[in-house]
Amino acid sequence: MGCESEKETPHKPQPAVPRDAAAADALAASVVVDAALPRKVFVTGAGRCGECHDKMYDEWEVxxxxxxxxxPLYKAALVSAKDPTxxxxxxPLADAAPRDGVASEGVTCDVCHTLREPTPGVDGGGFRLAIDDMVKFGPxxxxxxxxxxRMGCSPEHKEAPICGSCHWWEPKGLxxxxxxxxxxxxxxxxxxxxxxxxxxxxxxLATGSPVRTGVPHHGLLGLASDLRTRALGLEVAVRDDHGAVEAAVTIANTNAGHAVPAGxxxxxxxxxxxxxxxAGAELALETRSLGRLLVDASGQEVPFWRATKVGADTRIQAGTAWHETFVFHPPAAGTVxxxxxxxxVSDAIAKQLGVSEIEEHAMTSARVRFGVPTATGRAQLPKTLTVKPPAPGKRPAR
Ligand code: HEC
Ligand code: HEC
Ligand code: HEC
Ligand code: HEC
Ligand code: HEC
Known part of the structure; x- marks a missing residue:
């Protein structure tokens, strides 16, 4: 197949793998046979897939x-949870392949491209991995x-249940x-x-194959990894209330198909x-933290595997907005x-797990200037600033 399609894109480099009868031996070498399993298991590390599918590999790898x-967060969690499930x-390949090999690649190519019969469920759902043959399922x-x-025909790869078979889990009703x-x-x-x-x-799709339309990005956070910056709309309405600066903040979940934060x-x-x-010096700061607080029987925030109930849920549901008005008393001109x-990860859980490096990304922001107080209120107020989420980003130059 590779040979035929090369004619259509002659500028493409040759795949770095053999394409003749010797290829069958190369394939045999990549087949893992687990003594504990009664059958041959056909799974391959992502690096091997990447020899032909370098685009997908580069995106997936990061x-x-x-x-x-x-x-690091998962490793710390596993030490704390001590739960084989x-x-x-x-x-998902932990029972089928060496733990220090393909299985250590986590949600790797051969998980999603052998995945069949995804059945999302409140209890974590399920799926089957068709790893007893060398067929890779795609859309x-x-x-x-x-x-x-061989190529497996799976229109299901364009549907949500394949994701939902891992992205929904409410153990014991939590x-x-x-x-x-x-x-x-x-x-x-x-x-x-x-x-x-x-x-x-x-x-x-593969080195030496023709260029096709509709090829999905495997980074899962957008072409430029900027999905998070496109989730939320922000509106800041600032007015003078008898000399105080009142900032009414609205954060709308306009572009995520689910509650934010997700996951x-x-x-x-x-x-x-x-x-x-x-002059830019900070006069006052107010911080709010939105998300879910899972708690134990005593009401303390604990990681989910120790929690028994939801203490609070301040996520912004899809299509809804969060509002709060902050009141400041700045003496002179400045900016909100x-x-x-x-x-x-929340500060409390990071501390409990001993995780020090916490991922943080800007999602959206707004700045509103105001002037010195006058007899009728502050100069330049009232003012409303609306920040719409940016349109889908372009892939950064590679
Ligand atoms: C030696 C080259 C080579 C290797 C290695 C390779 N593939 Fe492929 N794969 C191809 C070619 C060629 C195509 C078809 C591309 C085309 O026709 O546009 C393809 C297509 C696919 C498709 C699309 C199937 C469909 O029906 O939509 C998937 C999924 C896939 N490969 C997954 C994998 C996975 C997972 C691995 C590693 C286990 C892998 N491939 C390793 C060459 C390779
Ligand atoms: C086999 C289980 C499995 C399947 C199938 C799966 N995921 Fe995931 N997904 C995970 C796990 C586990 C993580 C967390 C990895 C980590 O950070 O440790 C994750 C993380 C993510 C993230 C977070 C990305 C980030 O950078 O924080 C997104 C987005 C995501 N998945 C979307 C999807 C979508 C969309 C699909 C369907 C196309 C999908 N997943 C299919 C298990 C799965
Ligand atoms: C989290 C699951 C997941 C992982 C991990 C994953 N893929 Fe995919 N892959 C998909 C889904 C889902 C599609 C189809 C999406 C669509 O078309 O909407 C796809 C499509 C493809 C296609 C076909 C593209 C096309 O346009 O037909 C290839 C080839 C492919 N993946 C290769 C790989 C390789 C190689 C890896 C590992 C480096 C990999 N995938 C890892 C879920 C995954
Ligand atoms: C309408 C677009 C849209 C749809 C549909 C959508 N998402 Fe998202 N998703 C987003 C946006 C935007 C974000 C970034 C906001 C965030 O991180 O909470 C996101 C974030 C995520 C995250 C990352 C959580 C994190 O912060 O690490 C996961 C996991 C996820 N989505 C899974 C899914 C799954 C699974 C589905 C399908 C059942 C899905 N999403 C459907 C837009 C969408
Ligand atoms: C039903 C599937 C499922 C099971 C079972 C599961 N997880 Fe996850 N896990 C996910 C998904 C999906 C994500 C990604 C959501 C997101 O973006 O945070 C995730 C993300 C995580 C993260 C965040 C990782 C990171 O690097 O940000 C931790 C920690 C975690 N899981 C711990 C565990 C522990 C510990 C267990 C066992 C007690 C467990 N998970 C069982 C599906 C699962």
């Missing part, structure tokens, strides 16, 4: 899926088999991962996860509202600044 076993979603049904693997359930009940239920998380480009219950949206004087940030 994604969270590639670090589902190795992220975590493997089901974080290392196209008109590709010719290749010597390295909502841990809810993005699939949120999405299904929300205003974007007709838009599959892939439409937002795997935007399409024109590209060759791990310990994720946080941090809202910082501050006033600076004209509102920053909205994503934080990878």
């Amino acid at each position: 994604s969270a899926h590639a670090h589902a076993v190795s992220s 975590c493997d089901r979603c974080h290392s 196209r049904c008109d590709l010719k088999d290749h010597y390295f693997h 909502p841990v991962f809810t993005e699939f359930a949120d999405w299904r009940a929300g205003p974007a239920a007709k838009t599959p996860c892939q439409d937002c998380h795997m935007p399409k480009e024109r590209a060759a 791990l219950p310990e994720h946080r949206i941090i809202v910082r509202a501050r006033v600076r004087d004209a 600044e509102v920053e909205v940030l994503y934080r990878g």
